[in-house]
Amino acid sequence: MANIAEQRIRREFKEVVKSDEVAACNIRVELVNDTYTHLRGEIMGPPDTPYEGGRFQLEIKIPETYPFNPPLVKFLTKIWHPNISSVTGAICLDILKDQWAAAMTLRTVLLSLQALLAAAEPDDPQDAVVAQQYKEHYEIFRRTALHWTSTFANGPKKDKDYDDKVTSLINMGFEEHKARVALSTNQWDLTRAAEYCLS
Amino acid sequence: MAQGSPDGHSSTLCKYFMHGACAKGTNCSFSHDRTTPPDLVCRFYLKGQCAYGDRCRYDHTGKQKSKSSDLGKTAFRETSSKLDFKSTPEKKDKGWSGPVRTPSLASIRDSEPLKSNMVPLGKEKEQTKVSTPKSVTKSPEEWVKAKEFTPGQFYTGAVAPTYASAVGTAENEENEIPNGFYAAEGASWDGAMAAAPLSPCGDMSQTDASLLCPYLMGKGECRYGDECGYTHGDVCDMCGIAILHPENPAQREEHMRECMEAHETDMEHSFKVAASREKTCGICMDVVLEKEPVGGRRFGILENCNHCFCLTCIRQWRCAKQFEKVIVKACPECRVNSNFVTPSNLWVDNPEEKTTLIVTYKQALKDKPCRHFDQGRGECPFNDSCFYRHALPDGSIAPSQPRKPRRRHNAEGELQRVLGINLWDFLESEELRREISQIEDSLEIMNYLAMELFDDGMFVIESDEDELNDSDY
Numbered sequence: 001m002a003n004i005a006e007q008r009i010r011r012e013f014k015e016v017v018k019s020d021e022v023a024a025c026n027i028r029v030e031l032v033n034d035t036y037t038h039l040r041g042e043i044m045g046p047p048d049t050p051y052e053g054g055r056f057q058l059e060i061k062i063p064e065t066y067p068f069n070p071p072l073v074k075f076l077t078k079i080w081h082p083n084i085s086s087v088t089g090a091i092c093l094d095i096l097k098d099q100w101a102a103a104m105t106l107r108t109v110l111l112s113l114q115a116l117l118a119a120a121e122p123d124d125p126q127d128a129v130v131a132q133q134y135k136e137h138y139e140i141f142r143r144t145a146l147h148w149t150s151t152f153a154n155g156p157k158k159d160k161d162y163d164d165k166v167t168s169l170i171n172m173g174f175e176e177h178k179a180r181v182a183l184s185t186n187q188w189d190l191t192r193a194a195e196y197c198l199s
Numbered sequence: 200m201a202q203g204s205p206d207g208h209s210s211t212l213c214k215y216f217m218h219g220a221c222a223k224g225t226n227c228s229f230s231h232d233r234t235t236p237p238d239l240v241c242r243f244y245l246k247g248q249c250a251y252g253d254r255c256r257y258d259h260t261g262k263q264k265s266k267s268s269d270l271g272k273t274a275f276r277e278t279s280s281k282l283d284f285k286s287t288p289e290k291k292d293k294g295w296s297g298p299v300r301t302p303s304l305a306s307i308r309d310s311e312p313l314k315s316n317m318v319p320l321g322k323e324k325e326q327t328k329v330s331t332p333k334s335v336t337k338s339p340e341e342w343v344k345a346k347e348f349t350p351g352q353f354y355t356g357a358v359a360p361t362y363a364s365a366v367g368t369a370e371n372e373e374n375e376i377p378n379g380f381y382a383a384e385g386a387s388w389d390g391a392m393a394a395a396p397l398s399p400c401g402d403m404s405q406t407d408a409s410l411l412c413p414y415l416m417g418k419g420e421c422r423y424g425d426e427c428g429y430t431h432g433d434v435c436d437m438c439g440i441a442i443l444h445p446e447n448p449a450q451r452e453e454h455m456r457e458c459m460e461a462h463e464t465d466m467e468h469s470f471k472v473a474a475s476r477e478k479t480c481g482i483c484m485d486v487v488l489e490k491e492p493v494g495g496r497r498f499g500i501l502e503n504c505n506h507c508f509c510l511t512c513i514r515q516w517r518c519a520k521q522f523e524k525v526i527v528k529a530c531p532e533c534r535v536n537s538n539f540v541t542p543s544n545l546w547v548d549n550p551e552e553k554t555t556l557i558v559t560y561k562q563a564l565k566d567k568p569c570r571h572f573d574q575g576r577g578e579c580p581f582n583d584s585c586f587y588r589h590a591l592p593d594g595s596i597a598p599s600q601p602r603k604p605r606r607r608h609n610a611e612g613e614l615q616r617v618l619g620i621n622l623w624d625f626l627e628s629e630e631l632r633r634e635i636s637q638i639e640d641s642l643e644i645m646n647y648l649a650m651e652l653f654d655d656g657m658f659v660i661e662s663d664e665d666e667l668n669d670s671d672y
Contacts, residue, residue, distance in 0.1 A: 004483050004512075007483065007484075007485070008482075008483060008484050011484045012484075067482055067483075068482075068515060068516060068519050069519075069521060098522055098523060098526065099526065100522065100526075101526070101529075101531040101532070101534065102481070102482040102512070102516045102531040103481040103482060103506070103530075103531035103532040104531075
């Protein structure tokens, strides 16, 4: 790894660890291995959003050309968000692509991601299904996001109705995650979700 | 180069010993006797390929090495390299008209072979009286001939010649202090000290009581104490050198003033250094002045904002190809666009200093030939706004070429930047097209005439068939 990248990540790592946000448990970074090329990030779901209270794990890979190229970041925790793929966790955020600036740090990236959770951009989606739901049935989107947060990110609020629907699909013999995706994609309509699973 | 001599040592003076730093000591194959001449002939000159030409610091004298000439040069070289003292511009405004210059190198060469470095100095004194007044030359071509360290250099301590000049002013009528208080002018302190055993305190007969003692000034002590033939100056509080002449108020005042000025400059510089010391680069996050290698300890000052980066980082960022220009040409911190980066050894954020820095930088670039332009052989994409020099092989500045980027809409309606298209290109192709169309026209006329030869009926039938096409027109 290029010298400059590693040195910078070491510094940034310290910066994040010392920052106020860590003190408030909003963001966190930890090492995956000793080389500083692979990091594990964690952000708190921002308040007043369906993600509130959830802890979202991120995979951060530092390219050799860092900081002249952005770090490669994706969600490890499954999340229901228009700009984040519900399948792969890939993120659609300009600063992680063409709007990157060399002066940005791990801290600013994590805070930007937190801001992205609070302010989705459905017009520039990563996950088209989620974005459509966000635009057309916002209430369903909100409840779905909440359900995903409670399921995958240890979110505090449960949605009993949705949980029951998932359970009933499981009882029909479908695999749990497949059932959840089918329901989320089909506006929680059991019949359509079952058809979706079978197709 | 190393020729054997009876004692097993070369008859050439060791260059390292000359500067007082030969690590080999007695094992050195070169001579450690200061009376042996050093070899200062330019080796590249002997090969006929010295790139420095007249500006070379070494002798361009063919193969004959005149002893005195070499020594003279040694003396000079040592002076310039070791006498790291302040040299100040000559004070013409002091009413002192003729600069009392130390003699030219030739005068030293003409002097008899030297026993010690001290001796020619006495000679110099006499030479000086007849030396023609000559203003200080600052051009690089001349500096090698200059006897004293060239003014314009940064202050590093107190120096001899200028005070000499000052005294010359004060005591001109007496004509007793011709050239300076500093007997060792023209020879290094080290040289002088080393030579001392050979001729105690120089040659007493040639010393001048009005000259300040070089040993006391250079080493801070004089072994001859009160018996020294030279005047022992008072120690200046500022620079700590025994440089104040006890009987010359003009010289004292002059020195104090210069010392004060130098001190103020030093202070300003220290403040700037202190302000720069803590600055970190926003990209590599290193402290810029602690970067390794040392060459990287430079700031890249952006034109339109005050964010701090080291030169290498900001240049690398601005060259990044993976992003759009508008991203990389902007400051990575604040995204304010800047058209260029100015290198600086110290951090500058004061607007006035920044303007000065940028102006100086552009001025310096103007003297460098543009690589793109390549003396008119190439084409510079920056054209008139290029910072570098667009000089033709004869040295004249090339006239500006009106080649401005144009923009046009392409077939998809997108705006394109069009470079390297001249109106002339169109005119030429237009001319070519016109010529071709003229030929075509004449062919058509011939065809028409040929048609006329046929009967009218046939012609009409043909035009009927073409009716549909005609209606399109």
